[in-house]
Amino acid sequence: MRLTRPLRIVAARTVVPDTVETVTEAVARGALAAEDVSATGYRQLPVSETEAAPELAVRAAAACLAAAGLDAGAVDLLVHAWTYHQGHDFWSPAHYVAHGLGALRATALGIQQMCNGGAAALETAAAWLQADPRLHTAVVTTADRFCAPGFDRWRGDYGLWYGDGATAALLRSTLPGEAGRADWTDEGSLDLLALRSTTAAELETMHRGRDGFSRAPHAHGGTVDVRRTKKAFLEANGKESFARTVRLRVPELIRSSTAEAGIAADDPGLRCVVLPRIGRTALESAYVPAVALATGAPALDLGGLTGHLGAGDMLAGFAALVDQKLIAPGETALVLSAGGGFTWSCAVVRRPAPASPAPAGTARQARPRQARPPQARTERQACEH
Missing domain, CATH: 3.40.47.10 (Thiolase/Chalcone synthase)
Structure with missing residues (x-):
């Protein structure tokens, strides 16, 4: 957009x-x-x-x-x-x-x-x-x-x-x-500098599986069973199919989002990429490698105390950027979101610079870029950053 x-x-x-x-x-x-x-x-x-x-x-x-x-x-x-x-x-x-x-x-x-x-x-x-x-x-x-x-x-x-x-x-x-x-x-x-989305609609079967269309909620069972539909998807498409799609679509999304925001993916002012809160295994197998293909900015997993928040992962990422002081005024971050269907979104946000000069001795110095770790950093590590 x-x-x-x-x-x-x-x-x-x-x-x-x-x-x-x-x-x-x-x-x-x-x-x-x-x-x-x-x-x-x-x-x-x-x-x-x-x-x-x-x-x-x-x-x-x-x-x-x-x-x-x-x-x-x-x-x-x-x-x-x-x-x-x-x-x-x-x-x-x-x-x-x-x-x-x-x-x-x-x-x-x-x-x-x-x-x-x-x-x-x-x-x-x-x-x-x-x-x-x-x-x-x-x-x-x-x-x-x-x-x-x-x-x-x-x-x-x-x-x-x-x-x-x-x-x-x-x-x-x-x-x-x-x-x-x-x-x-x-x-x-x-x-908000940019907000873009990309879709792979062929992945909708991950949450449908081989189940027929029902006439009422929970007709396939009293408890939602995502494992059943995902198992059917993996049997039909292979275990690596989803990760391959993530590694294709997410880097493209990051590059197009940063370009629309007018910044380079390797801009030193791009401090971090906030990942969806979907667990260590999915992040390390698909999302962290995908992010690394587009930018060297550290990838952060901030779900340690919340788990996955359903529709709320992106907005929770905004709140964490400010509450945990993960970026300073003038610095930029990417916040990723993902959802069944499948759709991925990327928001590019920047902390605004102060409206007036800060008093002498209170200005925050720009932090040197840190090397991206081999896996997503946890919420505690992010707080210590």
Whole structure:
């Protein structure tokens, strides 16, 4: 998507429940096989005992508005994305989030594009803000709750472990000459320089397998069984087919995204590539090698405390970039998202430079580029960076 108006992610937030289940606890109760612990690369998953996914989304969106000092009445557009059941069968969770937030005049849209839904929602919001000069403020939310009996967060999939949580991003646009508006804050914000997606629709069979079309949800079984459909896909296409596609499509996506942002893939100001939170095995077998084909920037796995957040991985990546101070003002990062179908998205973001010179002695020095490690760095390593 070519951005014709400046777009800023004024705030981004990740909200997860206080209750967690560690991998040690999951193994002890038989929910996770001991031999799978190293494959996760993660230490725990957040578990929502009481709050539904849309309720978590309202909290995340409210936190964004509070951080920006904006009233919900200023929101022109609210786009909500999800992967799994939102609590009701025939209903609009996007309108619930708008209602709960108090954004009663905002147009509410729902996006269901599997785990790339957050990126698709952001792309939709950006397109609306680009197309209509009367619109200035959009809130993008995601939320998922992967609970029993319909979903097994530890054993329902190969190589993915699903955490409950919500994410939100407050996106604002300006007209030419408005970049200095007083209600735009630099602290905690990111400028969106480019946002692109690519699709390999032939991979839709990975989540369909050999199953016929059913007449109602869960007709193929009471619990979602992604392993069954993935096993059928691997038997038909081979174990290396998906990794080959990732290594073809993701480098192309990174190169086209950085080119659209007007930066080189080897630019020293490109500090890192934030990976989707899909587990150590998938990242190291497919995504880390794919990233290395396009850029030497370090690849970060930030899912150690959350696991995979369904549709929320991209927006959670935005929040982590700021909260963990992974990039300094003037520095750039790529945030990748992936979802069944299959679609990959890449956002290029930059921490805006301070609006006014910092006092003497407080300027942060540019950090020397570090060599990319042979595997994705963990959340703890990223925090120590």
